[in-house]
Amino acid sequence: MGKKPNVVIFKFSLALGGGEGFNFVIGKKLKELGYRLKFYSNYVPLLKQLRKEGIKCTKIYWGNEVGAKRYLPLYFLMLPINIIQFFFIFVINRKKDRKNIVVFQSLNEKIFATRVARLLGYKVFWIEHLSIRPWLVKSYFKKAYIKKSRYTNKIIVISKSVKDEIMEDLKIDPGKIEVIYNGVDLDRFKEFDLKIIENEKKKMGFYKESRIIGFDGRLHNEKGLDTLINSFYNLSRRFEYLYLMLAGDGPEKNRLEGLVRSLGIEKRVIFLGFKNKDEIPLFLNMLDVFVLPSKVRESFGIAIIEAMAVGKIVVASEIGGIPEIIERGVNGFLFTPGSEKELTDYLSKILSDKKLKQKIEGNALRRVKEKFSLDVMMKNLEGIFDK
Numbered sequence: 481m482g483k484k485p486n487v488v489i490f491k492f493s494l495a496l497g498g499g500e501g502f503n504f505v506i507g508k509k510l511k512e513l514g515y516r517l518k519f520y521s522n523y524v525p526l527l528k529q530l531r532k533e534g535i536k537c538t539k540i541y542w543g544n545e546v547g548a549k550r551y552l553p554l555y556f557l558m559l560p561i562n563i564i565q566f567f568f569i570f571v572i573n574r575k576k577d578r579k580n581i582v583v584f585q586s587l588n589e590k591i592f593a594t595r596v597a598r599l600l601g602y603k604v605f606w607i608e609h610l611s612i613r614p615w616l617v618k619s620y621f622k623k624a625y626i627k628k629s630r631y632t633n634k635i636i637v638i639s640k641s642v643k644d645e646i647m648e649d650l651k652i653d654p655g656k657i658e659v660i661y662n663g664v665d666l667d668r669f670k671e672f673d674l675k676i677i678e679n680e681k682k683k684m685g686f687y688k689e690s691r692i693i694g695f696d697g698r699l700h701n702e703k704g705l706d707t708l709i710n711s712f713y714n715l716s717r718r719f720e721y722l723y724l725m726l727a728g729d730g731p732e733k734n735r736l737e738g739l740v741r742s743l744g745i746e747k748r749v750i751f752l753g754f755k756n757k758d759e760i761p762l763f764l765n766m767l768d769v770f771v772l773p774s775k776v777r778e779s780f781g782i783a784i785i786e787a788m789a790v791g792k793i794v795v796a797s798e799i800g801g802i803p804e805i806i807e808r809g810v811n812g813f814l815f816t817p818g819s820e821k822e823l824t825d826y827l828s829k830i831l832s833d834k835k836l837k838q839k840i841e842g843n844a845l846r847r848v849k850e851k852f853s854l855d856v857m858m859k860n861l862e863g864i865f866d867k
Contacts, residue, residue, distance in 0.1 A: 484514040485579040492586040493523035499609045638780045639801025663857030669789035672765040694767040699730030702776035711823040727755045772796040775817040785852040788844035811843040
């Protein structure tokens with residue numbers, strides 16, 4: 481068997497989120513599988529995580545992503561510097577004894593560095609973590625994106641929903657686009673011992689009879705958390721010892737706290753703040769139901785498969801790539817984005833029917849193991865890289 485490829489990955493970031501978690505996981509796994517690996521990023525927290533795993537990485541800056549028009553002047557100002565900078569990065573990292581691969585994830589380097597990498601003998605892979613609507617469809621670089629895409633080996637997307645958008649809006653050859661679903665680490669996200677869960681609930685002051693609805697993600701308007709809070713208010717009048725826990729931080733926190741106070745449910749809604757990747761598995765194990773009420777976009781929903789992996793029932797918006805994970809009434813429930821009534825009805829049904837809840841939780845866990853595990857994701861990624 482020949483040597484595993486040499487892989488150079490670029491990741492522009494402004495905060496730790498799903499995309500950063502994806503990069504950390506694939507970096508760790510590719511290293512374990514024997515790939516020669518080098519990361520470049522502007523974001524120090526991500527670099528620190530990678531270095532802890534013994535992954536070679538370097539901090540560089542190549543301008544803010546030009547998805548927003550206000551960054552166009554900076555893009556063109558830095559363009560000559562960036563072309564030279566990336567040229568030397570490709571030359572320094574190129575290996576003669578193995579296949580060379582580069583992975584681009586932000587719009588900037590996809591536009592200015594794809595041709596350079598191909599001329600230097602690299603295979604080029606783009607990754608799209610998000611829906612392209614509306615940011616790319618209305619972008620100044622839309623035509624350049626389409627043109628440069630011809631020089632890629634593959635565009636990797638995280639859901640069929642994103643693939644459909646690229647084909648419909650950009651008319652890119654479907655043969656160029658490969659769907660690889662995100663995968664969850666089943667060694668970390670698993671069902672915990674009941675005693676551990678009960679002890680944690682006790683420490684937080686919950687009763688033995690308490691039931692908990694939960695959310696994990698950014699507290700942002702597009703996440704639809706007002707729908708969840710209003711739905712919880714309706715349920716709290718029917719179900720005693722019912723609580724809502726919200727893990728995460730973001731620009732909507734103060735407004736959402738105000739909404740909770742106005743409804744008089746501040747004693748039953750707990751804002752936990754940001755939870756790091758090591759704290760999330762225990763948080764999810766404490767829940768009875770996980771809700772993802774996104775109302776604008778949700779390209780995939782990594783939080784959904786993490787909740788399913790610990791054996792939790794999920795109720796989520798029927799939007800973006802979420803229906804590719806959840807089959808309504810089989811391994812979870814889907815509701816119309818923004819519909820408090822539908823969400824309330826589904827949650828009421830789950831809280832009232834223990835047998836139904838257990839059946840769907842079992843189906844959810846099987847679904848993750850079969851299609852959304854980290855092993856499945858890495859097998860698919862290897863299949864593309866090694867081809």
